[in-house]
Amino acid sequence: MANQDQAYLDLLKKIMTEGNDKNDRTGTGTRSLFGAQMRFDLSQGFPILTTKRVPFGLIKSELLWFLRGDTNIRFLLEHKNHIWDEWAFKNWVTSPEYQGPDMTDFGLRSQKDPGFKAVYDEEMKKFCQRILDDEAFAQKYGNLGDVYGAQWRHWGKRDGGFIDQIADVIEQINTNPDSRRLIVTAWNPEDVPSSALPPCHVLFQFYVADGKLSLQLYQRSGDMFLGVPFNIASYSLLLSLIARETGLEVGEFVHTIGDAHIYKNHFAQVEEQLKRTPFDAPTLWLNPEKKKVADFEMADIKLVNYQHGSTIKAPVAV
C-alpha cells in the first residue's frame, strides 16, 4: 500500500507559502487559497492521514449519524463523539431557559481566558449529560436543525413531502450509471441565512467507469488542519459504503475545496506535521455480510493496519 498523505501535505505547504492572510467570521484569522484539489485513489489504501492520529471512530459515528438522517447530537454523545457539541451548546446558552454563567463568545473566550475555560468546560459537561439523561431536553436543545442528515435523507419539498437524496442517487447509480446527474446537494439558499453553520460540504457527485465508483466533493470552506482530515476519511468511507451497496469497486475520491484555509492558531501544529514521515495507508474492512448502507453499524467498519504519528492537538474556531 502507498502513502496517501502526500496530496494533503503538499496542499498544507502550498497554503503556508502562497496563501493570502485573511480575516474570518470567527475572528481567529487564517491563511488561505481559493480553489484547491486533492485526489485519492482508494485502490491504493484508505486515505486517512498517517502523519497524525485521526480518530476514525468519530468519523464512523458522524457518518452513520448523517446516513440515519439524524440531526440530534444525542446519538453522537451516545458514541462519545463530541465534535458537534459547541453548535448545540450555542442554542442552549442563548435560550431564555438558560440561567447559568454568561457564555457570550464562549469559543474565543475559552481559548484566551483559562478561568473562563474552567467555567465553560463545567457548563458544557452538564449540558452533554443532560442531553443524554433528559429526552425532552435533548429534543429541544440537542437538535442542530437542517444539517447534513436532514438534507441528505429528507430534503423538504416545496409542496410537502420530502426527497431522500441518498436512496435516489443509489437507485440512479444502479440503473443509470453513465448519468452525469448523480448529485447530492446540501446547500439550500432558503435556509442559509437562518443556519448556525451553513453546510461546508455543499455538494457531491458520483461517476462510474470500468466497474469503479468515484466521488467528487465540493467543499466551500475547509479548515485544513482540523476539519479536512475528517472530511477526507469521511467521504472516502461514504464512497466505499455506496460502492458496496451498488456492487462496484472503489475508484477515486476527488476533493475540491473553495476557501482552503489554515487558522493562525494552527500554524505551529502544521509545521510539526510537515516534519513527519508518512506511513503506508491502512486498508478498510467492511463486514462482508452487509450490503446496504443503511445496515452498517460501528462494528461493521474497521481500519486494518492503521499506523500513525501521535495526536496533534489544536483549538477549534467557533
Ligand SMILES: Nc1nc(=O)c2c([nH]1)NC[C@@H]1CN(c3ccc(C(=O)N[C@@H](CCC(=O)O)C(=O)O)cc3)CN21
Ligand atoms: N472551525 C471549524 N473547523 C471545523 O473543522 C469544523 C467546524 N468549525 N464546525 C463544524 C465541524 C465540527 N468539526 C470538527 C470539530 C472538532 C474537531 C476536533 O477537535 N478534532 C480533534 C480530535 C477531537 C477528539 O479526539 O475528540 C483532532 O485532533 O482531529 C474536528 C472537527 C468539523 N467542523
Ligand SMILES: O=c1ccn([C@H]2C[C@H](O)[C@@H](COP(=O)(O)O)O2)c(=O)[nH]1
Ligand atoms: O466538515 C467541515 C465543517 C466545517 N469545516 C470548517 C471550515 C471553516 O473553518 C468552518 C466553517 O466556517 P464558515 O465561516 O461557515 O466557512 O468550519 C470544515 O473544514 N469541515
